[in-house]
Amino acid sequence: MEDKAQIQEAIKVQGEVVRKLKSEKASKEQIDEEVAKLLELKARLGGGDDGKHQFVLKTPKETLTGKYGEDSKLIYDLKDQGGELLSLRYDLTVPFARYLAMNKITNIKRYHIAKVYRRDNPAMTRGRYREFYQCDFDIAGQYDAMIPDAECLKIVHEILSELELGDFRIKVNDRRILDGMFAVCGVPDDKFRTICSTVDKLDKLPWQEVRKEMVDEKGLSEEAADQIGEYVSLHGGMDLAERLLQDPRMSQSKQACAGLSDIKLLFSYLQLFQVTDKVVFDLSLARGLDYYTGVIYEAVLTQAGVAPVALASNDAQNGSEESVSVGSVAGGGRYDGLVGMFDPKNRKVPCVGVSIGIERIFSIMEQRAEAAAEKVRTTEVQVLVASAQKNLLEERLRLVTELWNAGIKAEVMYKKNPKLLSQLQLCEEMGIPLVAILGEQELKDGVVKLRVVVSREEVDVPRSDLITEIKRRTSDV
């Protein structure tokens, strides 16, 4: 084992190097390189601890560095504490990859609904927050090609169908097809990423403007831009993948061919999963994040009435702060290299995942409920225990205890002597379907008056039958 103190000293020095580069706004590559060294040192330190390995490593800012490209400026930093750079998670994908690497997990399938933080300028009316929920599903592990990828799309299809959000499309593409396309169209290697993020704007800008940005701002040749323009206008299914495999230009790229073959395989599985009606192979789909290595996809609502919303920071795994999308509600892709970046030996764990735009979906569902003037019940209370006369608080508390102990969702008003009318009004406001009313007569007779709020129907139920009767009446509420 190496000398711990020595490594700790080296970590300290290396930490300083990283901080210095950042304060000097050094290039991303240079920072990434030094961060990698820092991680390596930390891994060496952690390695001596064996069982405690996962507790020794921290999850500092370094984890997030070099994953989000231009969006890195949106990461919420926390103050430096004891020589560590800290920040809040920017999405759920990078922390998931770090978790797999640190705990040496080589296969897992999990969902995760939690908050993420972005140091963005908030714009509440456009659904852009600094703190918001993401909802991710990922499959990690070394499996046969495209089976987990197809399952992710099946899940997106199932979620969007069951939530009844209206018609939708799931656009599919592949990072390798994009890179291959750029290569055969004559885009210089070092311009792939920046041209890719220009293509990504096609969902909100017309081709002419995208072309202008490529040529005027990014210095691409007009010829290359026009060749790209031909390809990105294409969309179809398995047939399009087949055709592009025969395309004289595209077929020159091995990368593109690998991507196209996988798209074909993917569609064959999607047919078995009965979801090809909604899935489109679309060469204009170019998700912004650096970590995708294979298939990428994005689901959009296509029905009229879905207002355009700037999803940018809230949308799924889409980190492009500028993108404005009409009804984009889910997205994701394959990221086979990310876990390896956190492993000192660079052991890879292939992953594919999807992020559901849960905040966007909630706001659509809310808008629909409002438009339909539906009353959304905010509680699941089945019965209110009420009294018809004064001085019956004790009796109400006794009865509500019986109901609670039987697992019935019940409430009482927190007043000693509430009026019967105000108790009934509370039920109407909160959508509580039943009222169990106690009065002196009922207590004498050993019954409870059970009232159905909607119909105002009332029936005396023997106290001993009350629980069964309430359960019977609420079993389908």
Next chain:
Amino acid sequence: MEDKAQIQEAIKVQGEVVRKLKSEKASKEQIDEEVAKLLELKARLGGGDDGKHQFVLKTPKETLTGKYGEDSKLIYDLKDQGGELLSLRYDLTVPFARYLAMNKITNIKRYHIAKVYRRDNPAMTRGRYREFYQCDFDIAGQYDAMIPDAECLKIVHEILSELELGDFRIKVNDRRILDGMFAVCGVPDDKFRTICSTVDKLDKLPWQEVRKEMVDEKGLSEEAADQIGEYVSLHGGMDLAERLLQDPRMSQSKQACAGLSDIKLLFSYLQLFQVTDKVVFDLSLARGLDYYTGVIYEAVLTQAGVAPVALASNDAQNGSEESVSVGSVAGGGRYDGLVGMFDPKNRKVPCVGVSIGIERIFSIMEQRAEAAAEKVRTTEVQVLVASAQKNLLEERLRLVTELWNAGIKAEVMYKKNPKLLSQLQLCEEMGIPLVAILGEQELKDGVVKLRVVVSREEVDVPRSDLITEIKRRTSDV
């Protein structure tokens, strides 16, 4: 309406004042006073916006200032951005109060499970994290005395009973009884809070050490300390409250009498709720937080085998960073003044709440499952779709689609040609109860071989009956 620009300028200046005081480490009182002025200014600005009121106000660091006493140093600051001080929430109570004030909500009952952040020195082995879950339940509104308070205790009782964590006690006291006790024992007014936090240590230190701290460190007279010592050794039920109301010294304090009468009333409701077996009126209970105004309570596990754990930062609404408690799993109390602190007109909304120590409870449940060598199922998968021969991937995908579409929790292995043995092993590892096996013969016969993993029993089920059969067999799994 006032001139907006003028107010905005005043806010800017006042913000500077607050920041300057903080950087100079001015007294808490001084900072609180200036923060109050700042909030007042912001409210004036917000007030002109009416409907948009809740979107204009931010929830910056100022919200958290002056709520946590000595624990304020644990608040995670975020970098200053655009002149705002920002930090992460320290608990769920203060944000809840702010939410009520900003949205002018005067009554609500809600639970909230979410993460909070504390800039503590993490000690993973002792369950002390910087980022951890809290689970809160609160009732806000102007109601008759002690009814919602009793319901909170009923809920704690129900949760701890249903989770089968072993025997437990819920200690109850009242801030007013503590304050009254300090007054009649001769504690100077300005020493109430500091003596209170010393009393709070009684659950882990013997009386002699607590007394020593009071006298030697905090300068309390020996006589006063000894009088406190008599009271804090007392515990009982309604009878004890009754006795103390007759106590010649205690009965001199109006505050204490109000608290004692409420404890009596509380116990009468707790009797109706059938929970007095576990609730103890304990004068040594003194929760650290500044915001409690009435009843306070804390639940502790009493069964042998519950290891002492430093709960400090993770425990419920208990913010005292030094406290070590044996099995404390819930706590809370009444805080009638907190919402008013966020309202420019200081309109009060009485609140009572409880915080369940969810991380602590999970770790106890995990330990128990480990000790009992129970296998905890990590998935709810009901059936694995498997194949007995090669080249049946398509058939497996077709069948799993049928099952998914029927709402059955099903999986396939993501391999083209997995061995039957490895498919069966996967079921054993993951606790999947059923396997639907496809082979060439089964496909020919229009059946599926359904295998029960535990008994190894196999039966051929006609394909058309499979869904019904699986549902029948898994309805009680």
